[in-house]
Amino acid sequence: MTHPLHHRALLWLLVATFLWSISFPFVQILYVEQKSLLPGASTLFLSTLLMATRFGIATTLLLPFVVGKMAKFTAREWEQGLSLALFGGVGMWLQADALAYTKASTCAFITQGYCVFLPLIHAIKQRRIPNIRIIMAMIMVVIGVAWLSGVKPSELHMGRGEAQTLLAAAIFTLQILCLENPRYQNNRSLPITWIMFLGITAFALPCAYIIADQPSDLTTAMQSTSSWMLVATMSLLCSIAAFGLMNHWQSFVHSVEAGLIYCTEPVFTSIVTMFLPAMIGRMIGHPIANETWTYALIGGGVLITFANIIVQQKPPQKIATSDQSHS
Numbered sequence: 001m002t003h004p005l006h007h008r009a010l011l012w013l014l015v016a017t018f019l020w021s022i023s024f025p026f027v028q029i030l031y032v033e034q035k036s037l038l039p040g041a042s043t044l045f046l047s048t049l050l051m052a053t054r055f056g057i058a059t060t061l062l063l064p065f066v067v068g069k070m071a072k073f074t075a076r077e078w079e080q081g082l083s084l085a086l087f088g089g090v091g092m093w094l095q096a097d098a099l100a101y102t103k104a105s106t107c108a109f110i111t112q113g114y115c116v117f118l119p120l121i122h123a124i125k126q127r128r129i130p131n132i133r134i135i136m137a138m139i140m141v142v143i144g145v146a147w148l149s150g151v152k153p154s155e156l157h158m159g160r161g162e163a164q165t166l167l168a169a170a171i172f173t174l175q176i177l178c179l180e181n182p183r184y185q186n187n188r189s190l191p192i193t194w195i196m197f198l199g200i201t202a203f204a205l206p207c208a209y210i211i212a213d214q215p216s217d218l219t220t221a222m223q224s225t226s227s228w229m230l231v232a233t234m235s236l237l238c239s240i241a242a243f244g245l246m247n248h249w250q251s252f253v254h255s256v257e258a259g260l261i262y263c264t265e266p267v268f269t270s271i272v273t274m275f276l277p278a279m280i281g282r283m284i285g286h287p288i289a290n291e292t293w294t295y296a297l298i299g300g301g302v303l304i305t306f307a308n309i310i311v312q313q314k315p316p317q318k319i320a321t322s323d324q325s326h327s
Helices: 006-037 043-066 075-098 104-111 114-126 132-149 160-180 189-211 225-252 255-262 265-272 276-284 295-313
Strands: none
Touching (some): 006 225, 006 276, 075 104, 075 160, 075 189, 132 255, 160 225, 160 255, 225 276
């Protein structure tokens, strides 16, 4: 049966996806700032350092809300939180490293592979093919994301970057499924979110230290006020708010629906990059051009939007869980 909070959950997952989309222009601007502080820094180092600082700040900001409750964290909350940290941390790290070996458009396209993986996994588990609405939505989303990202069939070959991105998409699929697992239906969203942030920080910080050319690079790349402001904003909006909403509300909807909603991310990204980069760039003293609207944005966005509408005409059925598990 459909959960009574189903439609509210869909709305909040859309909000979470929008908040994730903000991170892309913020990361673009942050890298410009950090490369001015540390010329020659690799994208892999900067992305790993961003994971460590972004989720480290998020862990610290949430600490007052959980510090008195840690003794009551259950074993399954630790298990789920650390699983989410593993899937999220490794997935983001693979995705960031892949950008050194493939185009960003190709990476963006392949990353949305979880919208295909999720229905296939459920089809295998249920031993029946997905219904026609799901198949139509999958096709529309794949075409829409390809159109939005500007990827060309000739660019789709399985090199190191493409393989890593595909693996990242598979790991993100496990992250989505982890939130649907009935084993964790009694877990509370705040503890698992804080544990997730702690786990990602513990994973990323030593990785950043190892990747750095010298230990001082970690402080040099973050020595400006602008760098800290950008990272802190991402910690609040793109980590605490976005993952907090996802971890709380996704269990009220089917994972296939969630995967399709998350595929609206490139649509939101295309929209916010039409005004946000230049605005923030002026604030920190880096002239950065906005992107402009294109037919790809309109066409791809329409296809992805209609794919979600088609699924909502008859959403996949999910057994409702107790509201108490999300308090």
